[in-house]
Amino acid sequence: MSKKIFSGVQPTGNLHLGNYLGAIKNFVELNNDDANECIFCVVDLHAITIKQDPKELKKNIRETVATFVASGIDPKKSIIFNQSGVAAHSEFAWILSCVARMGWLNRMTQFKEKAGKDKEKASIGLYSYPVLMAADILLYDATHVPVGDDQKQHLELCRDIAQKFNNDFGVENFLKVPEPLIQKVFSRIMSLKDGSKKMSKSELSDLSRINLTDDEDQIITKIKKAKTDPLLMPKDIKELEGRPEAQNLIGIYTSLNNSTFETSIKKYAGKNFSDFKNELSEVVVSKIIPISKEIKKLLEDNSFLDSILLDGVERANKIASKKIKNIKEIVGF
């Protein structure tokens, strides 16, 4: 079946192995299937829900494009563009913010996590962030949205918003209700320092994550220093229970090899973590270093990266401007 794919990544720097295994690896596979139409958005409007240094933001937008391309997304085939380049995203987000209910947004766990204790000081944009995300997806009639596990709740909200819009305005099926595409084997990559926390851009310790721009020595050191437990490698899946760090490292190994937990566990059953870590380092280096080298190379050519965005904005705008015109008609503008 042909799929219309839409996904977004925030240009907030430090793209890491969690972004790669949870999302970008999936983007590449979808891009490679000729039956799909794919749109990958650098969501700069989402990035500013938390304060950004404008110079850094500009650099991070280009770095996100470079990461997409270095990972294997073909910018001629798929559309790669930045969200602020297509005005319809902001326009539609406002309309949808009049459809979405406070009660729905109040349930969003990511806002609670990101706003922390002092919710009064969080930006209004951080609160309504999932509404903008719904606008992104619904503008392009996306059928499938590849994301990491942490975005599942936002996608459910997007589905609710689409259905309410269609009901409120009596336009059955006008907004397409999208399906999430979440990696099955291993969808939530955890911090290398704490198996109960997700690997994240904003974590203070750089040792907690493998950045897609790390060099070989950095990767080896980080895996060597990654937290484990005092037991030997598990002999079966059951022995992984209650061992989040072991589960995470074996998950990373499994996902990078496109394998299964069973196969990985069988290979290292009863061995020391240090033996496993050596091989894990080798796999991470062999998959990530080519990407890291390509990112660095691409970052030397800003005009090439900018031309990808320019072309992407033009193509995205063609689709989005038609949809927003119909939306305005439906709303009564």
Ligand code: AMP
């Ligand atoms: P963000 O950097 O927050 O824009 O996230 C970009 C994509 O990476 C989203 O689809 C996230 O769900 C995914 N992602 C981010 N961190 C992780 C993680 N630790 N594990 C799995 N997926 C992740």
Ligand code: TRP
């Ligand atoms: N909220 C997503 C994240 O932080 C990024 C995002 C914005 C997105 N718009 C989207 C993802 C539309 C999928 C579809 O990871």
